[in-house]
Amino acid sequence: MVRIPCDRIHTGYVTRVRIKESDQQMKPKTELTDSELLQLMLSGDEESFTLLYRRRHGGIYRFALQMSGSQQIAEDVTHDVFLFLMKDGHVFDPARGSVSSFLFGVARNYVLRRFRGEQAIVPLADDDDQQPFDQVTNEPGPLEVLTRTETVENVRRAVLSLPEKYREVVVLCELQEMSYIETAEVLGCAIGTVRSRLHRARALLLAKLRPADEAELANSPAVESARCFA
Amino acid sequence: MNCQRFESVVGDLARGQMMEADVRSEVLAHTAECSECGKRMRHEELLSQKLRSLAVEMNGLAAPVSIESDLLKAFRQPKNVPAPVVLANHSYRRYWLTAIAALLLIVFSVVAVRWRGERDPKHDAVNRPDPVRNELAVQPKEEKQEQAAVPKKEQPAKPKHRFTSSSLQAQNRPTRNKNNNVVSNHAEVATDFIPLGYMSVASLQEGGQVVRVEVPRSTLVSFGMPVNMDRYNERVKADIIVGVDGMAHAIRFVQEKRVQ
Numbered sequence: 001m002v003r004i005p006c007d008r009i010h011t012g013y014v015t016r017v018r019i020k021e022s023d024q025q026m027k028p029k030t031e032l033t034d035s036e037l038l039q040l041m042l043s044g045d046e047e048s049f050t051l052l053y054r055r056r057h058g059g060i061y062r063f064a065l066q067m068s069g070s071q072q073i074a075e076d077v078t079h080d081v082f083l084f085l086m087k088d089g090h091v092f093d094p095a096r097g098s099v100s101s102f103l104f105g106v107a108r109n110y111v112l113r114r115f116r117g118e119q120a121i122v123p124l125a126d127d128d129d130q131q132p133f134d135q136v137t138n139e140p141g142p143l144e145v146l147t148r149t150e151t152v153e154n155v156r157r158a159v160l161s162l163p164e165k166y167r168e169v170v171v172l173c174e175l176q177e178m179s180y181i182e183t184a185e186v187l188g189c190a191i192g193t194v195r196s197r198l199h200r201a202r203a204l205l206l207a208k209l210r211p212a213d214e215a216e217l218a219n220s221p222a223v224e225s226a227r228c229f230a
Numbered sequence: 231m232n233c234q235r236f237e238s239v240v241g242d243l244a245r246g247q248m249m250e251a252d253v254r255s256e257v258l259a260h261t262a263e264c265s266e267c268g269k270r271m272r273h274e275e276l277l278s279q280k281l282r283s284l285a286v287e288m289n290g291l292a293a294p295v296s297i298e299s300d301l302l303k304a305f306r307q308p309k310n311v312p313a314p315v316v317l318a319n320h321s322y323r324r325y326w327l328t329a330i331a332a333l334l335l336i337v338f339s340v341v342a343v344r345w346r347g348e349r350d351p352k353h354d355a356v357n358r359p360d361p362v363r364n365e366l367a368v369q370p371k372e373e374k375q376e377q378a379a380v381p382k383k384e385q386p387a388k389p390k391h392r393f394t395s396s397s398l399q400a401q402n403r404p405t406r407n408k409n410n411n412v413v414s415n416h417a418e419v420a421t422d423f424i425p426l427g428y429m430s431v432a433s434l435q436e437g438g439q440v441v442r443v444e445v446p447r448s449t450l451v452s453f454g455m456p457v458n459m460d461r462y463n464e465r466v467k468a469d470i471i472v473g474v475d476g477m478a479h480a481i482r483f484v485q486e487k488r489v490q
Contacts, residue, residue, distance in 0.1 A: 075297060
């Protein structure tokens with residue numbers, strides 16, 4: 001409970017602000033919410049900006065990378081998103097969603113703008129793009145590395161080959177592990193739309209990955225099943 | 231559970247989403263019974279597994295440190311803090327340009343209208359039809375319609391109906407006399423024009439003249455109007471329309487009425 005001196009209690013609004021301010025002063029900045037950090041950042045606090053950036057830039061970078069398949073675009077988008085936050089962060093409305101959703105929404109707009117502007121065709125065979133995935137291997141055996149890398153690479157290609165509206169749902173729901181609600185906030189659409197797009201996207205991915213899956217399933221033990229009479 | 235219902239929930243089940251326990255057990259039971267759905271379920275699970283592994287592979291990725299340092303540099307620059315103001319200035323400039331353009335447009339429009347208005351009187355003096363002639367052009371048509379609707383013998387019974395509001399208005403307007411400067415204080419009340427005989431109204435379309443005359447009050451009887459027999463020898467004013475053929479086509483009776 002925060003104790004407020006009597007002389008600082010005026011109207012309800014001012015009192016509420018005072019409590020917030022004193023809360024912010026008492027809590028270490030690392031425990032502040034994104035929204036509180038954003039407020040402090042907009043008032044010129046550099047430390048708050050740094051904390052917010054370090055907390056959220058990874059997700060934004062990965063989202064842009066998964067959407068575009070290009071490391072360069074991902075870096076540019078990450079830079080632009082936080083620059084936008086610096087300049088136009090005041091447009092964030094907490095009633096419409098979290099800071100995280102807001103940032104992903106901005107990132108999505110920048111990615112789509114890059115697609116539209118440059119008519120970007122995803123460079124699947126670019127050597128630069130392979131680099132990020134090679135960085136995070138935990139040094140297993142060569143065969144395992146080869147198989148795993150190949151599988152992941154196939155999935156990555158399949159995701160990148162999806163149409164934009166399906167790709168973004170797969171990236172947000174499956175790779176960023178967002179809930180339907182959060183995804184709907186980012187995309188600015190209904191939850192039902194997210195569900196149906198994800199369903200369709202998974203069907204497309206299954207169709208693209210079916211040959212590999214068939215081979216994998218052929219090695220696994222078959223399940224005894226009767227004919228479907230439903 | 232049937233295959234269609236299975237199709238709608240298989241994605242959620244493969245992704246490990248929360249669902250009702252009954253539905254979950256039904257779906258699993260169905261996959262055991264139906265080979266196609268069982269196969270589909272395994273494919274979905276495999277897909278989820280692959281996507282998860284892709285997500286795990288990419289989890290460690292992050293933007294280079296150089297981006298953070300660039301952003302911090304930008305943050306320290308004072309111009310980045312009031313950026314919205316810069317945008318606002320831009321929009322204000324555009325707003326003022328639009329406002330000035332709109333103002334100029336309005337001023338030019340007003341000037342053009344007034345200039346045209348100054349030229350019009352001369353133009354109108356030549357081309358504008360005489361109000362009396364205009365009235366002549368319209369009046370006989372109305373008269374003809376009225377005559378068609380009302381039999382001539384019934385006219386004496388309703389003489390006051392001929393004093394229409396439009397004719398009263400026309401007569402109450404301040405008029406200029408021939409000296410063209412003095413406004414008359416008098417107003418006139420007049421009947422509608424009454425055709426003289428069965429002449430063609432079409433000839434009146436070509437124009438004519440209105441001649442102010444005085445006739446004996448007893449003349450009113452000829453047109454079915456009531457006459458005060460105490461004043462039968464007095465005169466009343468009348469306007470006669472003389473057509474281009476020199477013949478009198480219609481008459482109306484006029485009574486002076488002082489404007490209050």
